[in-house]
Amino acid sequence: MNLDSLPIVAIATAPGRGGIGVVRISGKNLGNVAAEICALVPGKTLQPRHATYTRFVDADGSTIDQGLALYFKAPHSYTGEDVLELQGHGGPVVMQLLLARCLQAGSNIDLRLAQPGEFTQRAFLNDKLDLAQAEAVADLIDASTEAAARSASQSLSGVFSGIIRTLVEQVTNLRMLVEATLDFPEEEIDFLEKSDARGKLAVIRDTLQKVFRQSAQGALLRDGLNIVLAGQPNVGKSSLLNALAGADIAIVTPIAGTTRDKVTETIQIEGIPLNIIDTAGIRDVAEAIDEVERIGIERTWTAVAQADVIIHLLDACRGPTLADENIVARFPANIPVMRVWNKIDLSGHKPAIDRLVDATHIYLSATNQLGMELLREELLRLAGWQQTGESLYLARERHLVALAAAQTHLQLAAEHAALSDHALDLFAEELRLAQEQLSSITGAFTPDDLLGVIFSRFCIGK
Template sequence: MLATDSDPIVAIATAPGRGGIGVVRVSFGRTGEAAAQALIQALCGQPLAPRHASYVPFLDGSGNALDRGIALYFPAPHSYTGEHVLELQGHGGPIVMQLLLQRCVDAGRAFDLRLAEPGEFTRRAFLNDKLDLAQAEAVADLIEASTEAAARSAGRSLEGAFSRDIHALVEDVITLRMLVEATLDFPEEEIDFLEAADARGKLAHIRERLAQVLGDARQGALLREGLSVVLAGQPNVGKSSLLNALAGAELAIVTPIAGTTRDKVSQTIQIEGIPLHVIDTAGLRETEDEVEKIGIARTWSEIERADVVLHLLDARIGSTAEDGVIAARFPSGVPVVRVLNKTDLTELAPSVARLSDANDDDVCEVRLSAKKGEGIELLREQLLRIAGWQAGAESVYLARERHLIALRAAQDHLALAAQHANQNAQALDLFAEELRLAQEQLNSITGEFTSDDLLGVIFSRFCIGK
């Protein structure tokens, strides 16, 4: 039998392992109240008052107690999934939970109760209009949040802050589309639509608001994903010392012997709530040591995937020909911060300089002492600048890459619409079409215009039981 979105489903809703409390959750799908009452009677031996916690035994097939705990029954539509839902909260031992789960499956065979797939409860909530797609994704983001700022932003998304901004944009686009379509339907009125309806002004307002939403979403994506920061350079320039200084702990071995770091050392730190995945790598040089060669090859692989490269130099020597060769191999488009380390051994003071290279690209140079911890704050500030972080942005909501793609696509369509608005009346058809395409992109964020394939990808990444 093929699984459908209307099947009754069951899963353990708490994390694997031992815990004080474990939860088994059932959502009854198309089977409705009759199946819910039958399962409640089989497991609890008594009816349950809706939305009231009842302390009851959880019974096996012979009527003996498997466990005792709290049972909660939520009749539809007032439940997480919008369906009839039963939650059994017992002791959180893995064996107890598995026995209770199996008991639910056995007692539910009459109405084809099956194990839930990853994310299926939240998928039901989306399909039953309890959550829109952006809110549903925020559920997973809240569970997976690695920083306090990320958790707060995911909470704002779950409460609907992101969705409300998207819906407001969609409403503005729809209003403008109605005006355009009316003009196309009644050309005999000979009304100068662009002037009389202030279409250009309305469109400019929509574009301005979209830019603000995109800015907040970019910051939210930073909170969710963080930045991959790779420390690169020749041996003995202080990469491991800098990792330790950024992390505030002795994570990497520091010695004056070249080639001490043979493989990458990774640590996630936080700056203003943004996760930075800092990776210390093997020193880049010519070597005959086979193990060191492997480490250097892995270094270049990490550099290719980096969001930011910190190119470390010895402040006593400055940039050498070898450093020039290394810099030339850095991938284009990846921000590079030149870090002059060991200023404590020179007369240089910790500082930041903005330079220009031969290609007129903006280049940042930070002078610091990783060993002494001097100038580390300057480097943190530059990493935030590169990330595009704005201090005090408490209104941000967690966003995903697909949200950014949709927002940028909507921005492009609105830019084309603005071009057509500045042309003659014959361009109104194109103006209306670009508005329609922009609306579709915005609707894809909340799920009002989303393919089933995309839904499958999104919810498959949830944990089972959620």
């Protein structure tokens, strides 16, 4: 990602039509050197943090639009630089005209189009946000559930970063004590006993374990689960999708092979987004009606391989068949499987759940909504979701990796501290490595190439 300091501009609102559209400009000393930018709002003196109603004019003086101009003087802005926002009507043509005019007016100061996430990247580089807060901006925009939005807002406000910084400080202080002891071995003081190093380390590890648990729960709010419905034709996969979604998403008929391709619907259970993927019925390719069904079956197996959880639908009326067992044999060994026996309204079974050695078995009727709560509860259990009442942080995979690595280093530090000869040099080194892992979450030890990956996933204008 480009890391130059040239002024940048972009449309900051989502593509499409809307009542309001915003073009945002950010750069150093905009108010001092960009007289041409000010020509966009003729006859107006923009006061910092005051909205000014004005015309936005083209190079020939004709009006492009009318709206509000807001000027934020550095460092009191989102990016930490001078920022000018032009708020007009949200038509795509109007926004493009205004953007083109900004680029034309700012050509002498090398004003250029912003890259995805570049405004937020500058906020990070100018110490307006740390890296975890910057990522929370994108998570808040992308949140698909109310719970995810609230957790992202918590992270954006700095709660998650504050806890991480506290952990880093505690690890750093303990490391300083250890290294001071290494520098003065002649004191012959039993450092581990007199400074209660083991106790301090135990408190840090307990806190880190709690943060990891809360972060892992928060990651579920952000990413959700991909759940694939698989089974023979006409066992009720589409009916189950409709029952979970609460709407007629997929076509349901008594004719086998109705579903020819993947049908995906995102639902919420306890605020957790679940991507339910209905697939073509699985049978021997030689039995497929036509080429379309054969391709659908191949795509089913592709979806199965990428699933977080597989729901294997079976017909409770006819019981397990050889074809069902052949399907089970092809399921990946590392993906949890739930065996759901559908159509209990016809088979005479009662709604039930049995956790057996091979898999969890659930008996339900998708058509009559019998046993559906058992399925929802089991999906949450497989996801690892627990209603703890604790605040959750909308963590990303890299956060969880760093937290897990820090836990490993602190575990090794505890093992060195437990040795009879007190291997303090190894103890200190593991503390240093844990400190670096934790600091990487907020961006203190983050390489530029990782920054490029993180911010390139933002939307343009943010």
